[in-house]
Amino acid sequence: MDNQELLERLHQRNDDPEKKKEHQEFRKYVVFNLNTFVFAIPAEDVREISFDNTIYYVPFLPPYIKGFANRHGQPYTVFDVLLLFKNESLDTGALLILNLPQDQACLLITDVDEIIKVPLEQVHSISSEDEDSKYFLESITLNEQEVFVLNSHRLLERLEMDLDR
Amino acid sequence: MIDNDRVQVLEIPYTPIPLLINRFQCDSSVYINRTKPRSEPIPWISEELVTQTGTIPLIHLDQVFQTLFLVENTGASHLAILRNMHSFPLNVQSRFMELGIEATTPLGFRIPSGTKMVNYSVRDFSLLPRVLAPFANQRGLLGAVLPGDGGMKFLIDMDLLLLAGILEDLHERTDS
Numbered sequence: 001m002d003n004q005e006l007l008e009r010l011h012q013r014n015d016d017p018e019k020k021k022e023h024q025e026f027r028k029y030v031v032f033n034l035n036t037f038v039f040a041i042p043a044e045d046v047r048e049i050s051f052d053n054t055i056y057y058v059p060f061l062p063p064y065i066k067g068f069a070n071r072h073g074q075p076y077t078v079f080d081v082l083l084l085f086k087n088e089s090l091d092t093g094a095l096l097i098l099n100l101p102q103d104q105a106c107l108l109i110t111d112v113d114e115i116i117k118v119p120l121e122q123v124h125s126i127s128s129e130d131e132d133s134k135y136f137l138e139s140i141t142l143n144e145q146e147v148f149v150l151n152s153h154r155l156l157e158r159l160e161m162d163l164d165r
Numbered sequence: 166m167i168d169n170d171r172v173q174v175l176e177i178p179y180t181p182i183p184l185l186i187n188r189f190q191c192d193s194s195v196y197i198n199r200t201k202p203r204s205e206p207i208p209w210i211s212e213e214l215v216t217q218t219g220t221i222p223l224i225h226l227d228q229v230f231q232t233l234f235l236v237e238n239t240g241a242s243h244l245a246i247l248r249n250m251h252s253f254p255l256n257v258q259s260r261f262m263e264l265g266i267e268a269t270t271p272l273g274f275r276i277p278s279g280t281k282m283v284n285y286s287v288r289d290f291s292l293l294p295r296v297l298a299p300f301a302n303q304r305g306l307l308g309a310v311l312p313g314d315g316g317m318k319f320l321i322d323m324d325l326l327l328l329a330g331i332l333e334d335l336h337e338r339t340d341s
Contacts, residue, residue, distance in 0.1 A: 056182050056317045059233040060304045060329065061297065068294075073311045077294040103295040156296050163300040 025120050029140060029149060031113040032096060034082040038113065040140055041150045047099040049112050054093065062162045066108060069095055076104040079155055085132055098152050105156065116142070172290070174320070175246070176283040177276055179236035183318040185310065188282065190323045191246045197223075197275065207264060209331050214245055214273040221247070222266050224327075226274040233330050234319070239277040246274040257324050260332040274323075285310060290320060304329035 001009070028043035050071065055078050057067040064084040068075040076097065082090045095106040122141045126133050126148075135155065136148040173188040199215040200223060206212075209229055213220040227242040249271050250258055262268055290308045293301050301307075305326025310318040 054181065054315065057235045058301065058306065060301070060306075065297070068309065068317060070311045070315055070317050073313065074291055075293055075309045075311060075317065077297060105294060105296070160296050163297060 026117040027120065027123055027140075028115065028117050030096070030115050031142065031147065032107075033110040033113055034086075034090060034108075035088065035110055037082065037086065038142070038145070038147050039081075039150055040142075040147050041096070041107075041152065042137070043115060045099055045152050047097040049109075050095045050097060050106075052093045053095050055108075062159065065159065069106060071095075071097060071104070071106070074104055076106045077159070078106055078108055079159075080108045081150070081155070082108070084155075084158075085135070100152070100156070103156060105152070107150075107152075118142075170286050170288070172285045172287060174283055174285060175276075175280050176318070177230070178279045178281075179230065179234070179239065179277070181316070182234055182236055184230060184234065184236070185283075185285075185318055185320045186246075186323050187320070190248070190252075192249055192252060192271075193247045195245050195247060195273075197243045197245050197273075205265060210264070210266075221271050221273045223273040223275055226276050226323075228275075229327075229331055233326070239279060241278040242275050243278045244276050244280055246276060248272050248274070254324055257328055257332065260328065264332075 029040040030043050030046045031038060031040045053069045053071075055067045055069055058065070061067075064080050066078040066080050069078050070076075076095075078095065080090050082088050090108045090110065092108055092110055094109050094111060096109045096112070097106045118140045124139045124141070124146075126136050126138060135151055135158075137151045138149045139146050140149060141147075174185040175188060175191055177184045177186070195214075197214060200212045201215055201220065203211055203213050203222065210222055210224050212223045212225075214223045223245060226246070227239075230236060231238055250261065250266070250268050253261070258268065261272070266272070289310050291311055292298060292308055293306065303325065305322040305324070305328075306319055307322050308320045310320065312318075
């Protein structure tokens with residue numbers, strides 16, 4: 001098979017209706033733990049998972065910002081989401097690095113559980129109107145448990161709002 | 166700045182975060198030989214540096230840094246950065262004067278003895294993450310140096326940090 005044919009075959013495969021159907025009917029999530037709590041985040045919002053990081057404290061910031069982490073020679077803002085939602089501080093060096101187009105931020109996590117594909121019928125919109133619900137995109141059913149899917153952009157908006165005060 | 170690309174800084178070897186102060190924010194420095202208590206002590210400014218020509222209010226910048234950045238005590242802080250009052254921005258000058266420090270007096274800032282002068286390249290510095298950079302910059306945290314082997318050093322603006330970290334607070338206390 002020459003290169004031209006190879007490229008054509010690759011294009012054909014990408015245009016495959018079955019493959020498109022699969023893409024449309026599933027969503028991919030990273031499921032992670034914050035102590036005993038389980039959350040998820042869309043897989044495309046995650047750049048990498050990193051363990052044993054040192055967090056460098058930064059003064060003047062809200063308590064749910066633990067400081068900065070050094071990732072590949074760049075400072076990343078470290079969010080303690082558990083403190084924000086449950087008022088419990090997380091003591092760990094594990095980070096979920098967010099894939100953000102114009103900023104550098106990451107979440108303090110206990111561990112990553114799994115990366116899963118969820119059928120669309122198991123993805124639910126959030127109907128609750130409580131204060132925390134704005135931080136979630138949707139929820140998914142996982143082992144008969146409802147797991148909330150984090151909206152990372154809302155976290156940055158919250159920080160921006162708190163810093164403006 | 167020196168040359169086009171070099172930045173000369175005072176590097177204070179704190180653990181875990183060394184702090185960097187631009188050389189331009191330091192008029193001179195002396196080894197602290199003799200001090201005496203201030204007659205009207207206020208937090209952070211409780212002593213005076215005794216020199217051959219008189220006394221200079223001595224601000225315990227080392228304690229300020231330990232409190233704000235939660236860095237470890239180095240154990241010895243016998244150096245003082247000296248600044249003439251007119252080298253500060255007007256808002257900083259007026260805050261000092263409200264605390265009873267005369268406009269013509271130089272000020273001393275106690276820092277750890279292990280502080281040294283180091284040259285960096287502009288390329289060595291990283292901007293802070295976008296969302297919080299303007300907020301942190303206004304409070305004197307300008308950028309960071311992130312060595313390849315891990316770690317992090319903060320470049321601080323001494324004037325902005327003094328204003329945000331202690332002077333506003335002292336101003337409120339003396340007002341109330």
